[in-house]
Amino acid sequence: MGAVPKNKITRVERGKRRAGNTPTLKKDIKTARIPLSKKGFMAALFKAIETKN
Template structure:
């Protein structure tokens, strides 16, 4: 078997590409922190619902 060409995709790589970019763990919505760019929006949304965040 000769050397692989520079852009050849190996069998292992091909499998990874087929599988796609899937996260390993599902995050718990109750414990994850809200990103800074969304915090104001969420606070405003909760306030309109009458729920105050601690």
């Protein structure tokens, strides 16, 4: 591998530029709503029981 030219953007740098203004704060898993596609059978069952009472 040759020397990197002065004005060449490295792979890491390119990734950082593409990222733009991505939020640094991650969503809190405890408060975030789990999508239906990821909910299990038991979760659906308990929810059904909850609504009946």
